[in-house]
Amino acid sequence: MEPLRWGILGSGLICRDFVGALKGAGPDEARVVCVGARSKASAQSFADALGVERAYEGYAAVVSDPEVDIVYVGTVAQTHPELALLAIEAGKPVLVEKPLALNAEDAAVLIARAREAKVLLVEGMWTRCFPAVCRARELLSGGEIGSVVSVTADFGWPADPDGEHRRTVDPVSGGVAMDVAIGFAAAPALSATVLCTLDAVTPEEVVYSGTRGTLRIHRPAHTPSRLTLTRFVSRTESTEEVLDFPLPPVPAGALPFNYPGSEGFLYEVRAVHEAVRAGALELSQWTHDETVATQAVIDAMRAQARRTRSAGGAAASSVADAALALQYKVKLLHAGGWSESSGSEGLRTPPTPPPRGSSSGAGPAAGRAEGWGLDAGRVGQFTISFVADPDLHEDMEAVSCLCTFCLDDMQIGEELCRLPCMHTFHRRCVHAWLERDRRCMLCRLDVTKPGG
Ligand SMILES: NC(=O)C1=CN([C@@H]2O[C@H](COP(=O)(O)OP(=O)(O)OC[C@H]3O[C@@H](n4cnc5c(N)ncnc54)[C@H](OP(=O)(O)O)[C@@H]3O)[C@@H](O)[C@H]2O)C=CC1
């Protein structure tokens, strides 16, 4: 089989690690043929240091290089949608560092564009490709700890104030929520407690609690190599099984990695190569629906933090707020269609996308997934609109008070709209969305086919 030929967008730290790890795949599997950076000098020094064949000024030359089979976007977050779109429009599969976009709507639009173009688009949630995580998902979906009731997770380190911190506090790039919290995929558990910070050392573990046991993903849980499965026998007795998944060796001759565990990018590379060769449009390890739903959680966390801040409360990174918002959303997802799954393996298969129309416009904002939508007059056939009144207050609490489109509270007296999946939004917000995309923004249920 011919090796897949990569083109790299960006010459920063993660691009260096990714290219270093890619060498682990071997020359018969992967080649890096070119790199593009904002300046030619930076691209050239990257190419010289990492043995990349060609260096370009700018990013467009990389995607149009005829030798490039697949593109890696490793630039700062705010550039991801635009650069992903460059690759999609060139018809090239693209792996985009997390986050795919800065909000759920833009992520959904990009995904729609990639699906229209029949191009593989992957958000680089590399942790999902680690063998330890794959095994953990099998154990959870196989019921090894019974039904999952709760998950706790944390991810944090005191970031260098002149380097990472500068990048992550940059409000344009999305801050700590985009950089760190995005690592918490919405877990189908009744409750989730998460901590993310760039100010403190955290244990960096994930623990699932179930009706028959616990599963621990050991530190460092974002690049894990050890699990402990504890099976409950009685309150005084349990059995413990430790499972090890050593990381791949650091490729010979690779430069020192900038981020710990980067040799584990090899797992993501293998998953992406397999998907390219199978003609897939998404990774089974980290689906498009999971990208959008997780991004919606992050949107909610950020909105809540903004509200706290504008009310003169705690800082934007308030852990309590973030955890509360995530808990709200996880409950919402649980109540709204994902509840059948125990473990992510069991998540619903994405509904077959409805027929698509042509797309137009250059940027994600211009191409709002035309052809997926419902005629304005038909939206009411599939949804229930109502005015929130005090008698419904209890009901509103059960669906969370945040509209995930405008990220404002849904207030008593406002016109709301509930979809067949029970997700509820402002009527004006969700009607506008359904005219462009007939699937729920959160759980991706096609509202015209509530039975799936
Ligand atoms: N999966 C993982 O574990 C990790 C993922 N990441 C993700 O990778 C991405 C990049 O992070 P990292 O490599 O650490 O960051 P760096 O600051 O080291 O590199 C970012 C690159 O972005 C490019 N860039 C393009 N536009 C801009 C702009 N307007 N301002 C600043 N830079 C710009 C620059 O590329 P150029 O070379 O063209 O000038 C720069 O080299 C982030 O999205 C981050 O979340 C980061 C670390 C680990």
Ligand SMILES: O=C1OC[C@@H](O)[C@H](O)[C@H]1O
């Ligand atoms: O954004 C990040 O930066 C630091 C890394 O160690 C981590 O993997 C990543 O999420």
